[in-house]
Amino acid sequence: MAKKITIDPITRLEGHGKIEIFLNDAGNVDRAFLQVPELRGFEKFCEGRAVEEMPRITPKICGVCPTAHHMASGKTLDDLYKVDPPPAAKKIRELVNSSFMAEDHTLHFFFLGGPDFIVGPQAPAGERNILGVIQKVGLDTGKKVISIRKRLRDIITKQGGKVIHPVCNLPGGVSKGVTKEDREEYIQTGKDAVEFAKFTLKAFEDIVLKNKEYVDVIVGDIYKHKTYYMGLVDENNKVNFYDGDIRVVDPEGKEFAKFKPSEYLNHIEEHVEPWSYMKFPYLKDVGWKGFVDGKDSGVYRVAPLARLNASDGMATPLAQAEYEKLYDTLGGKPVHSTLAYHWARLVELLYAAERLLELAQDKEILDPNVRNIPTAVPDEGIGVVEAPRGTLIHHYKTDKKGILTDVNLIVATQNNAAAISMSIERAAKLLIKNGDVSDRLLNMVEMAFRAYDPCLACATHSLPGKMPLEIKIRNREGRVIKTLMR
Amino acid sequence: MKTLVLGIGNPILSDDSVGIKIAIEIENRLREKYPEQNPPLGITVKEVSIEGFSILDEIAGYDRLILIDSIKTGKRKPGDVYKLSIENLSFTSHLSSSHGIDLATVIELGEKLGYKIPQIIDIYAIEVEDNTTFAEECTQKVRIKIPMIVDEIIEAIDGM
Numbered sequence: 103m104a105k106k107i108t109i110d111p112i113t114r115l116e117g118h119g120k121i122e123i124f125l126n127d128a129g130n131v132d133r134a135f136l137q138v139p140e141l142r143g144f145e146k147f148c149e150g151r152a153v154e155e156m157p158r159i160t161p162k163i164c165g166v167c168p169t170a171h172h173m174a175s176g177k178t179l180d181d182l183y184k185v186d187p188p189p190a191a192k193k194i195r196e197l198v199n200s201s202f203m204a205e206d207h208t209l210h211f212f213f214l215g216g217p218d219f220i221v222g223p224q225a226p227a228g229e230r231n232i233l234g235v236i237q238k239v240g241l242d243t244g245k246k247v248i249s250i251r252k253r254l255r256d257i258i259t260k261q262g263g264k265v266i267h268p269v270c271n272l273p274g275g276v277s278k279g280v281t282k283e284d285r286e287e288y289i290q291t292g293k294d295a296v297e298f299a300k301f302t303l304k305a306f307e308d309i310v311l312k313n314k315e316y317v318d319v320i321v322g323d324i325y326k327h328k329t330y331y332m333g334l335v336d337e338n339n340k341v342n343f344y345d346g347d348i349r350v351v352d353p354e355g356k357e358f359a360k361f362k363p364s365e366y367l368n369h370i371e372e373h374v375e376p377w378s379y380m381k382f383p384y385l386k387d388v389g390w391k392g393f394v395d396g397k398d399s400g401v402y403r404v405a406p407l408a409r410l411n412a413s414d415g416m417a418t419p420l421a422q423a424e425y426e427k428l429y430d431t432l433g434g435k436p437v438h439s440t441l442a443y444h445w446a447r448l449v450e451l452l453y454a455a456e457r458l459l460e461l462a463q464d465k466e467i468l469d470p471n472v473r474n475i476p477t478a479v480p481d482e483g484i485g486v487v488e489a490p491r492g493t494l495i496h497h498y499k500t501d502k503k504g505i506l507t508d509v510n511l512i513v514a515t516q517n518n519a520a521a522i523s524m525s526i527e528r529a530a531k532l533l534i535k536n537g538d539v540s541d542r543l544l545n546m547v548e549m550a551f552r553a554y555d556p557c558l559a560c561a562t563h564s565l566p567g568k569m570p571l572e573i574k575i576r577n578r579e580g581r582v583i584k585t586l587m588r
Numbered sequence: 589m590k591t592l593v594l595g596i597g598n599p600i601l602s603d604d605s606v607g608i609k610i611a612i613e614i615e616n617r618l619r620e621k622y623p624e625q626n627p628p629l630g631i632t633v634k635e636v637s638i639e640g641f642s643i644l645d646e647i648a649g650y651d652r653l654i655l656i657d658s659i660k661t662g663k664r665k666p667g668d669v670y671k672l673s674i675e676n677l678s679f680t681s682h683l684s685s686s687h688g689i690d691l692a693t694v695i696e697l698g699e700k701l702g703y704k705i706p707q708i709i710d711i712y713a714i715e716v717e718d719n720t721t722f723a724e725e726c727t728q729k730v731r732i733k734i735p736m737i738v739d740e741i742i743e744a745i746d747g748m
Contacts, residue, residue: 140720147600147722162600162637209641232697244701252645266638 121551121573123530124580129537132578134530135393135523136551140379148509153182153480153500154273160496160511161267166557167514168267169202169258170489173344174496176271181364182483182498183273183476190469191275196344197288197461198261198268199487203343204295204454205254206490207406207447211302212239212247215444215552219310223319223546230545239305250298253291257458260284275473285462292459296420299452303424306448311431321432324532325440325550327395327524328353330385330402332517333409334488335360340417341409341453343488349412350385353397355436359387363486366495370512371400373520382520383512393524401524404492404517405554406446411436416449418456424449440525443553447490480504489514491555515556525550539575539584548573591745592650592706595635596643596657602723603666603716603730607656608635610714613738618745631745643691644698653706654741655691659713666717667733669740674709712741 123134141163148159157175161168173195180187187195210216213232217225221234229237236244261278262268270276280288310316319325335349336342348366350359361369372381373390384390384400391399402408416422428445429435437446461467484497492514499508515522529550533543575584595611598604615633622628636646647653659670674692691711698705714737717727725731 141601141722142720143722159600162598213641232693233700236697236700241701244697248644248701255645266636266642 121526121547123534123539123547123573123575125534125537125539125575125577125583127578129535131527131531131534134527134547135377136519136526137378138380144511145509148498148506151506153179153498153504153506156496156498156506156509157271158267158269163511164513164557167202167206167489167491167494169199169262170487170494170514171496172262172268172271173199173487174485174489174494176273176276177345177485177487178483178496178498179271179273179485180483181485182480182500182504184478185274185474185476187275188469188471188474190279190466191472192345193461193464193467194261194276194278194280194472195271197280197458197467198258198270199344200454200458200461201254201257201291203488203490204299204451204458205251205258207451207454208247208251208254208298208302210490210555211306211444211447211451212244215447215555218545218549218552219306219316219444223316223549224542238309243305246298246301250291250295254295254458257288257291272473273476277473279470279472280467282468285468288462289459292455292462295455296452296459299448299455300420302451303448306445310445320441320445321439324529324546325525325553326438327403327440327521327528328397328438329395329521330358330388330400331408331411331436332402332404332493333412334486334493335413336417338417339414341413341415341450341488342417343454343457345487348486348493350402351412351436353395353436353438355411358385363495364484366484366486366497366512372512378519380516380519383517384520393520393527395524401520402517403521404514405443405490406450407437407440407443408492409488410446410449416453418453418460420456421449421453424452440550440553443555447555491515491557492517513557515554518554518556522551522554522556525554544573589630589651590649591629591631591652591654592647593631593633593654593741593745594643594646594656595633596637596655597635598637598719599635600722600724602718602721603714603726604658604719605724606658606714606716606726606730606734608637609726610656610712610734610737610741611635613734614741614745617738617742629745641694644694644703647706648698648703650704650706652708652710654710654712654745656712656714656741658716658719660716660719664715666715666727666729667737668715669737670711670713670715672711672713674711676711710744712737 120137124132126132157172160171160175217230217235220238221230262270330350330352332350334342334346336346347360352358359369369386370383371386372383374381385402388400416425479502480500482499486495494514495512497510500506529547533546574582577583593611593614595607597607599608611633618628695705717729
């Protein structure tokens with residue numbers, strides 16, 4: 103039955119993400135955009151199921167950020183059953199979420215987005231990858247990355263039950279408390295994670311910030327968009343990944359809106375384009391004006407840089423100092439440079455590590471009371487958390503027996519969809535001139551895309567084990583003149 | 589020889605789950621066949637739904653890896669099996685990645701970092717029809733082939 107074959111890299115897989123770039127007669131960019139495959143039928147898949155299944159179903163949507171879905175889903179069940187978890191349960195959830203944010207940001211910086219800077223934007227394609235990063239930072243650093251990531255994932259495994267698809271969240275709390283022994287281990291992991299985050303920020307400073315050429319690329323016009331920014335904030339308007347209100351600032355950094363997660367439909371609408379399966383959320387009160395930036399356009403951004411822009415600072419001391427340094431270096435708030443997402447991600451890595459340590463050191467986390475049993479009749483619930491890639495919204499409706507009748511999710515990358523398309527088009531327009539579509543220039547176009555750490559149709563795991571990205575360059579007649587596979 | 593049978597896929601995305609379903613069936617068959625052994629023949633079977641890099645955590649420490657996953661080329665019939673080696677997948681290892689890291693890169697990275705990486709790797713990739721619709725079951729064309737694919741892999745394991 104089995105046959106040995108060699109697979110052609112271009113035609114190997116169907117249903118991949120595509121960047122399409124259209125050139126005019128002069129060989130300059132007329133239009134560029136990103137297309138992603140459609141995953142169908144999630145709402146139908148869920149309808150008719152018991153709503154308690156959602157914290158176990160939704161992490162399976164995405165192999166990249168299952169913990170964030172589990173958290174958003176758990177909070178939605180709290181809202182749906184009108185039950186407030188005990189303080190220890192909230193702290194355990196936030197501890198798990200902080201571990202996840204720290205490990206995910208680590209992975210992105212070193213292995214996914216990092217090659218653009220650690221190896222260098224102009225480096226040959228064959229070196230701009232995870233192996234090139236190891237070559238540059240050294241094997242010991244590589245081992246350090248693997249080790250801290252494993253220990254952070256161990257926290258998710260212990261408290262979440264499973265690292266890949268956590269199962270700990272229940273309506274009104276969590277299924278398991280923290281033992282004294284585990285707490286000691288979490289404290290040590292937290293301390294080491296803080297040191298690791300400091301080490302990573304120092305590496306960023308040495309490799310990127312001390313290199314004028316890199317800094318010029320970061321702050322340059324190619325990668326800049328003046329948009330609105332969105333993120334969860336606590337009662338002091340500090341960044342919070344687990345809980346709080348949704349705050350939006352305008353392109354000048356002034357507060358535009360601040361609202362409860364349950365009010366999201368009053369503020370966010372979705373725009374549909376004929377060429378994309380993905381819907382494009384925008385700010386209702388500003389309106390959809392197309393793929394343009396500025397104060398009159400409802401396009402907003404989420405994820406690390408957006409969270410920092412939308413807040414008044416970080417709730418932990420070391421991250422706050424790094425936050426101030428970022429804005430001092432890049433000319434004050436808000437920062438519109440898309441490539442600064444990489445730096446903001448590291449400020450958040452430090453915050454996640456500090457917060458993990460704070461929570462592990464808090465004695466209340468040992469309280470065995472980790473669940474309030476729900477008694478209310480369910481009807482509708484909304485839950486929001488910050489995923490590594492931005493604000494994640496879950497919204498469920500049920501009948502009186504808790505059987506799902508309606509499901510709406512706005513996932514993190516979707517919030518950034520319009521901005522990602524705009525960033526690709528802007529970079530393409532400014533970089534590709536007179537038909538020169540060299541690999542080096544196309545990589546710089548891709549850098550606009552990678553800074554967001556986008557998760558495309560992240561549920562598919564087909565071989566070769568990554569979501570391929572295809573770049574097609576078309577001439578005025580729409581004929582493909584160059585294709586690249588990433 | 590420590591052997592790992594690893595089924596990869598998304599359990600709720602129709603044919604994307606085929607690797608997981610086959611791995612579960614292999615485990616059941618091995619347990620039936622060798623009830624006195626735990627694990628049977630010293631073979632560990634795991635099912636996972638993870639992106640590239642995390643696979644390293646799963647495969648480290650084994651001598652032999654049998655990996656079962658889906659593939660969609662559109663060029664063969666759903667349920668057809670490609671038996672691949674790492675070399676077949678290595679064309680992507682030197683490209684920058686949009687998200688996730690391919691298997692060949694994971695293996696190369698693991699070796700560089702001093703992990704004990706399986707020296708024998710057999711990859712069974714099953715051509716699928718639909719991996720974009722949420723469903724717990726595979727499509728019929730793929731589903732009916734699962735028992736035969738399980739037979740083939742068990743035969744290969746027994747012949748070790």
